[in-house]
């Protein structure tokens with residue numbers, strides 16, 4: 001199958017998941033409407049005061065994080081290829097009276113639709129695993145940053161994607177160019193749905209992520225690993241501390257999230 005066919009499968013996957021996510025309360029819709037931020041402590045600490053900054057948020061889903069950034073005073077642009085998600089993001093921003101721009105396109109096509117440069121590119125939780133070519137992604141990110149601008153990437157750790165869904169055994173390669181084609185019942189945000197959803201993903205190891213950023217001309221500033229996830233989106237996740245989820249039966253703590261920042265030095 002070609003990348004275009006993979007993207008088509010994933011676009012359908014995310015259109016359906018968006019519908020499921022809007023029907024469940026996993027994304028705390030009402031609290032968000034009332035002003036709660038959807039950003040978690042890890043990225044809030046890294047981002048700091050974003051007032052007046054221009055931020056490109058790649059793979060923004062239905063826009064909660066983009067809108068949260070805008071509520072903090074950033075000029076935020078969200079990109080996602082799910083038309084259902086972008087429709088909802090625009091509707092939500094309108095409803096809340098928040099100024100945020102949303103562009104519906106594949107990440108790899110974003111440069112043909114967005115001409116400006118940004119202070120920051122923000123990418124988080126469950127994003128780069130949908131992208132087949134990380135070198136091209138890193139070049140794209142670098143292209144969107146102004147000199148001195150910064151990539152903030154907060155992602156689930158590639159180590160957790162080596163486990164089976166039940167976290168009982170190691171099943172997948174830590175880093176592989178081969179696509180992983182799966183069928184899942186429902187979504188993390190609404191597991192009750194019955195119709196299976198097909199998806200195609202890729203496991204990008206940490207070394208590969210760092211290397212791609214460096215090759216694209218970004219200078220690594222920080223790389224942190226966290227032994228918890230702020231999202232309870234894995235089976236057997238228990239809240240070990242408020243807002244910090246770990247896998248119940250895995251006794252030695254494993255890395256569950258990493259956060260990378262990298263700066264663009266020059267054109």
Ligand SMILES: C[S@@+](CC[C@H](N)C(=O)[O-])C[C@H]1O[C@@H](n2cnc3c(N)ncnc32)[C@H](O)[C@@H]1O
Pocket residue numbers: 007010014015059060061062063064065066079080081082085105106107108124125126127130131
């Ligand atoms: C897990 S969600 C990201 C969640 C994100 N942390 C947030 O702000 O809610 C993954 C998103 O990536 C989008 N996506 C996947 N592949 C994409 C691609 N090639 N181009 C653009 N968006 C893509 C999906 O539509 C989906 O909304």
